[in-house]
Amino acid sequence: MLTNNPCFCGSEKIFANCCQVFIENNEIKAIYPENPEQLMRSRFSAYALGNGQYIYDTYAKISQASQSVKEINDWGKSCTWIALKIHAINNNSNTIYNEYSDQFVEFSAFYITDNTLCELRENSRFILENVPSNPVILENNAEEKQNLQWRYIDGDIIEHSELKQIKRKDLCPCNNYPTAWSIKKGKKFKQCWDT
Numbered sequence: 001m002l003t004n005n006p007c008f009c010g011s012e013k014i015f016a017n018c019c020q021v022f023i024e025n026n027e028i029k030a031i032y033p034e035n036p037e038q039l040m041r042s043r044f045s046a047y048a049l050g051n052g053q054y055i056y057d058t059y060a061k062i063s064q065a066s067q068s069v070k071e072i073n074d075w076g077k078s079c080t081w082i083a084l085k086i087h088a089i090n091n092n093s094n095t096i097y098n099e100y101s102d103q104f105v106e107f108s109a110f111y112i113t114d115n116t117l118c119e120l121r122e123n124s125r126f127i128l129e130n131v132p133s134n135p136v137i138l139e140n141n142a143e144e145k146q147n148l149q150w151r152y153i154d155g156d157i158i159e160h161s162e163l164k165q166i167k168r169k170d171l172c173p174c175n176n177y178p179t180a181w182s183i184k185k186g187k188k189f190k191q192c193w194d195t
């Protein structure tokens with residue numbers, strides 16, 4: 001079962017105890033990422049799962065205008081998401097909440113597309129947004145509380161490069177990344193990803 005597999009984000013937790021609680025949230029008992037790092041990790045996991053809706057929903061409002069779920073899915077599903085590596089975090093969740101934060105996560109996402117292993121290294125920016133509460137939740141609260149959630153604004157791409165061509169008989173690149181989530185490490189590429 002997927003829920004007992006290592007989480008896609010490379011946290012070394014199982015999926016059920018990591019990004020699944022955010023991605024398969026239900027609004028009645030909502031659990032949201034507490035800081036930019038958790039949000040960033042869960043967005044990578046959503047790419048690995050092909051869940052474009054979650055990725056769209058966790059864009060900041062100002063960024064959603066230039067996105068569509070279909071475009072996110074088209075690109076996300078054309079890639080095999082191998083591993084996430086986090087390089088640096090400014091991730092202080094005790095910071096006084098303000099709309100514009102200087103919180104960032106610098107990461108590399110490794111993926112394969114067209115038989116080519118690629119690295120996308122990015123410094124991501126985040127914002128804490130007030131998201132209107134679900135009406136069902138509101139009924140149980142006399143007063144509407146602020147419902148602050150972390151959202152992804154955009155990122156500066158530091159590097160976006162093709163690392164190498166992968167042949168189906170080659171050892172799978174997931175073997176080179178300690179944070180790769182594949183449970184078939186040690187296999188050839190075709191054995192690792194063919195279903």
Ligand SMILES: [Zn+2]
Pocket residue numbers: 007008009010011018019020041042045
């Ligand atoms: Zn995770």
Ligand SMILES: [Zn+2]
Pocket residue numbers: 172173174175182184185187189192193
């Ligand atoms: Zn592999």
